[in-house]
Amino acid sequence: TGSNEGLPGCGSIDFTVAVVLPAGGSGERTGLLTPKQFCKFLNRPLISYTIQAFERVAWIENIVVVVAKDNLDLMVNIVQQFGHKKVTVVLGGSTRHRSIFKGLQAFQGRGDESPLTKPKVVIIHDAVRPFVEEDFLLKIAVAAREQGASGAIRPLVSTVIATTSEGYLDHSLERVKYRASEMPQGFMYDIIYQAYVQCSEADFEFGTECLHLALQYCGTNAKLIEGPSTLWKVTYKRDLFAAESIIKETLSQAACVVTGVCAESTQLAHALQKRLGALDMQVDIISTLLRSTGKFISKSWNFIHVTVSNSCLEDVQELVRTFEESGHAVLYPVVLILVQLDVSEQSSASERMAMLGAIRDVATEARRRNILLYGILLNHVQGAEKWQEAVENLSQITAALIKERNPALTGQLLWV
Amino acid sequence: TGSNEGLPGCGSIDFTVAVVLPAGGSGERTGLLTPKQFCKFLNRPLISYTIQAFERVAWIENIVVVVAKDNLDLMVNIVQQFGHKKVTVVLGGSTRHRSIFKGLQAFQGRGDESPLTKPKVVIIHDAVRPFVEEDFLLKIAVAAREQGASGAIRPLVSTVIATTSEGYLDHSLERVKYRASEMPQGFMYDIIYQAYVQCSEADFEFGTECLHLALQYCGTNAKLIEGPSTLWKVTYKRDLFAAESIIKETLSQAACVVTGVCAESTQLAHALQKRLGALDMQVDIISTLLRSTGKFISKSWNFIHVTVSNSCLEDVQELVRTFEESGHAVLYPVVLILVQLDVSEQSSASERMAMLGAIRDVATEARRRNILLYGILLNHVQGAEKWQEAVENLSQITAALIKERNPALTGQLLWV
Ligand SMILES: [Mg+2]
Ligand SMILES: [Mg+2]
Numbered sequence: 001t002g003s004n005e006g007l008p009g010c011g012s013i014d015f016t017v018a019v020v021l022p023a024g025g026s027g028e029r030t031g032l033l034t035p036k037q038f039c040k041f042l043n044r045p046l047i048s049y050t051i052q053a054f055e056r057v058a059w060i061e062n063i064v065v066v067v068a069k070d071n072l073d074l075m076v077n078i079v080q081q082f083g084h085k086k087v088t089v090v091l092g093g094s095t096r097h098r099s100i101f102k103g104l105q106a107f108q109g110r111g112d113e114s115p116l117t118k119p120k121v122v123i124i125h126d127a128v129r130p131f132v133e134e135d136f137l138l139k140i141a142v143a144a145r146e147q148g149a150s151g152a153i154r155p156l157v158s159t160v161i162a163t164t165s166e167g168y169l170d171h172s173l174e175r176v177k178y179r180a181s182e183m184p185q186g187f188m189y190d191i192i193y194q195a196y197v198q199c200s201e202a203d204f205e206f207g208t209e210c211l212h213l214a215l216q217y218c219g220t221n222a223k224l225i226e227g228p229s230t231l232w233k234v235t236y237k238r239d240l241f242a243a244e245s246i247i248k249e250t251l252s253q254a255a256c257v258v259t260g261v262c263a264e265s266t267q268l269a270h271a272l273q274k275r276l277g278a279l280d281m282q283v284d285i286i287s288t289l290l291r292s293t294g295k296f297i298s299k300s301w302n303f304i305h306v307t308v309s310n311s312c313l314e315d316v317q318e319l320v321r322t323f324e325e326s327g328h329a330v331l332y333p334v335v336l337i338l339v340q341l342d343v344s345e346q347s348s349a350s351e352r353m354a355m356l357g358a359i360r361d362v363a364t365e366a367r368r369r370n371i372l373l374y375g376i377l378l379n380h381v382q383g384a385e386k387w388q389e390a391v392e393n394l395s396q397i398t399a400a401l402i403k404e405r406n407p408a409l410t411g412q413l414l415w416v
Numbered sequence: 417t418g419s420n421e422g423l424p425g426c427g428s429i430d431f432t433v434a435v436v437l438p439a440g441g442s443g444e445r446t447g448l449l450t451p452k453q454f455c456k457f458l459n460r461p462l463i464s465y466t467i468q469a470f471e472r473v474a475w476i477e478n479i480v481v482v483v484a485k486d487n488l489d490l491m492v493n494i495v496q497q498f499g500h501k502k503v504t505v506v507l508g509g510s511t512r513h514r515s516i517f518k519g520l521q522a523f524q525g526r527g528d529e530s531p532l533t534k535p536k537v538v539i540i541h542d543a544v545r546p547f548v549e550e551d552f553l554l555k556i557a558v559a560a561r562e563q564g565a566s567g568a569i570r571p572l573v574s575t576v577i578a579t580t581s582e583g584y585l586d587h588s589l590e591r592v593k594y595r596a597s598e599m600p601q602g603f604m605y606d607i608i609y610q611a612y613v614q615c616s617e618a619d620f621e622f623g624t625e626c627l628h629l630a631l632q633y634c635g636t637n638a639k640l641i642e643g644p645s646t647l648w649k650v651t652y653k654r655d656l657f658a659a660e661s662i663i664k665e666t667l668s669q670a671a672c673v674v675t676g677v678c679a680e681s682t683q684l685a686h687a688l689q690k691r692l693g694a695l696d697m698q699v700d701i702i703s704t705l706l707r708s709t710g711k712f713i714s715k716s717w718n719f720i721h722v723t724v725s726n727s728c729l730e731d732v733q734e735l736v737r738t739f740e741e742s743g744h745a746v747l748y749p750v751v752l753i754l755v756q757l758d759v760s761e762q763s764s765a766s767e768r769m770a771m772l773g774a775i776r777d778v779a780t781e782a783r784r785r786n787i788l789l790y791g792i793l794l795n796h797v798q799g800a801e802k803w804q805e806a807v808e809n810l811s812q813i814t815a816a817l818i819k820e821r822n823p824a825l826t827g828q829l830l831w832v
Contacts, residue, residue: 153579156576159597161594169631180574209575215585235573238645241662244661356831408812
């Protein structure tokens with residue numbers, strides 16, 4: 001990081017940018033006991049996904065996460081467990097505005113702590129909006145640099161109406177003249193910091209809009225930029241469901257088939273590639289993962305290891321070790337499907353039972369490392385039509401395992 | 417239906433109520449090609465779930481669904497396939513208001529069609545808000561009867577801001593004074609019908625709020641009632657994900673374990689009941705489903721058939737036939753899990769292979785009837801601790817199959 005001039009993909013960012021992420025909310029609206037930013041899906045709390053969205057942006061230097069005292073240890077553990085590198089955790093205040101101000105103060109070096117470098121621009125975001133993307137952050141940062149302040153807006157979803165004090169319709173607003181104010185918002189650091197220094201106790205206690213403070217105390221009219229619908233705020237339990245489904249769908253978009261050198265495996269891999277392609281999955285085929293030094297491992301969260309007869313468990317153990325060493329499964333569970341093409345037709349039932357036992361043992365170990373291992377045994381049936389049908393079934397089962405990422409089904413040997 | 421005075425659960429509804437459901441939208445915001453009201457999850461289009469929400473309310477007599485010409489055949493097929501009994505499908509107009517007016521006209525008996533009986537109160541709702549519940553519909557209907565018009569409102573999720581013509585912040589609205597106008601809305605039929613008769617071409621072309629028309633043309637100030645968050649509108653793809661997850665969660669709340677008369681089955685059933693209970697599932701145990709004449713069948717969408725050794729496939733076939741005859745699987749896929757407790761320890765691998773083949777054949781047939789059949793083979797391991805662990809694994813797998821309802825995994829024999 002540091003100075004980013006001329007780096008590809010950094011757009012026109014030639015100034016320093018940091019993020020403040022207030023994460024003190026209690027989340028009573030989800031209907032869950034845990035504050036929603038700490039609710040987990042795929043074994044990871046929502047706030048870690050949001051942090052990751054900023055951490056992968058090269059021109060963002062620091063992320064200050066502001067939490068309530070009760071959640072301080074939890075947050076420090078999350079940063080450690082998921083390997084977040086740009087995060088500083090600080091204690092919040094009793095309201096949202098007080099927490100944001102505390103976050104901004106982390107760049108001022110109060111007391112004897114060594115301060116973070118004061119950025120030119122600070123982006124303020126919600127911990128519960130995990131799908132913010134680099135291109136939009138770039139727009140917000142550049143507009144904040146140019147105008148002093150900037151904020152995401154969205155068209156209104158519903159008509160907004162004014163009500164009488166007795167609960168009757170008074171009038172409805174003209175929808176085209178208004179927008180919903182969302183996050184992220186961007187500010188010249190000095191502007192938003194001065195706004196907080198000057199603002200009243202009433203602002204700290206009841207205010208919600210940072211944009212409003214910048215306008216009132218610094219005379220800065222924020223530039224408003226329409227953001228994508230993916231900026232939405234995870235508020236209710238249904239939003240957690242939606243977020244989990246979106247992450248699962250994203251993880252399922254690509255798979256890598258590893259074939260070894262056997263001709264039959266390669267043929268099956270190509271048939272799978274075609275059919276998974278029809279299910280909107282992008283499939284790469286390679287002969288071995290072990291010699292590809294991370295190139296394919298980092299591209300996908302799903303691996304299908306195709307072998308002929310039962311020579312493969314050692315390979316699979318080695319694959320599991322490779323994933324472990326790469327740290328690839330820290331952020332998301334990796335799916336590893338072992339497809340065994342049974343060409344002999346005489347392989348006995350007891351051989352198959354032995355294979356099941358072996359897979360189960362490897363799977364139990366792998367699951368502890370966030371690697372989900374499943375086995376599929378494919379009988380080589382005679383006749384083109386029956387074979388087509390078998391491959392179609394294999395594809396359906398493979399796609400289902402990848403999409404659902406269910407830990408309870410690991411170690412099973414399925415049959416096609 | 418008809419007159420409902422004094423019926424338990426009908427509250428104070430002593431007047432006739434019908435529903436108009438405009439379903440003409442094109443749904444470009446979901447990012448999908450299909451209009452969102454016709455997008456499917458669990459094999460059923462969204463609009464059928466919404467229709468079902470009204471159809472199960474005893475005091476609602478008619479549901480008029482208004483569709484675009486292109487979707488007329490599709491809609492008629494949906495009504496037939498899912499057995500909707502209270503629905504009349506009519507052709508819509510070129511805008512939302514024109515479509516609602518067409519829906520209202522279905523109660524006027526134009527031309528030579530035999531008209532629907534004109535209701536005292538009409539509820540207007542969106543086809544893409546499937547989770548509306550009877551208690552809220554009751555509030556809306558009663559308030560419409562008393563005040564002439566009523567509408568659901570929700571607190572604003574985001575701050576609403578006014579923008580300058582150059583895209584800068586002008587001012588933000590005081591959140592407490594405003595509400596989001598949602599659906600359903602209720603009207604005295606004569607009031608909303610007269611409002612449409614009198615309204616202008618501009619209203620038909622550009623208007624969105626029925627409440628506004630009732631106010632402008634009939635002087636009726638609608639009573640506004642805060643609704644639950646579940647009234648939200650399915651707008652984006654993530655909302656379809658959320659709706660699917662909510663339905664799946666609801667279907668997974670209860671299961672029924674069928675044991676036969678064997679003591680070991682009954683014992684296992686009680687262990688399962690306890691552990692599934694810890695996963696928030698309400699479990700009933702019965703000895704046989706076949707003689708219970710629909711009582712348990714209608715209560716649950718999940719059945720776990722526990723048997724000892726392989727005597728059970730005929731029972732399962734008979735269960736599948738029972739579900740078929742009951743029509744239970746028309747609206748939702750029914751999960752049927754065959755748990756076989758293997759106490760002999762000598763049952764050979766080839767016997768197990770035979771069982772797999774048999775399950776698969778029954779499952780293929782059952783799946784065509786929306787019945788998802790899975791097999792689980794449980795080895796009776798020695799030692800209390802190992803047995804506890806096995807039962808825990810069984811519960812995890814059972815819960816996963818029930819929660820995911822995945823057709824691709826039917827016919828599999830899983831192993832614990
Ligand atoms: Mg704000
Ligand atoms: Mg309306």
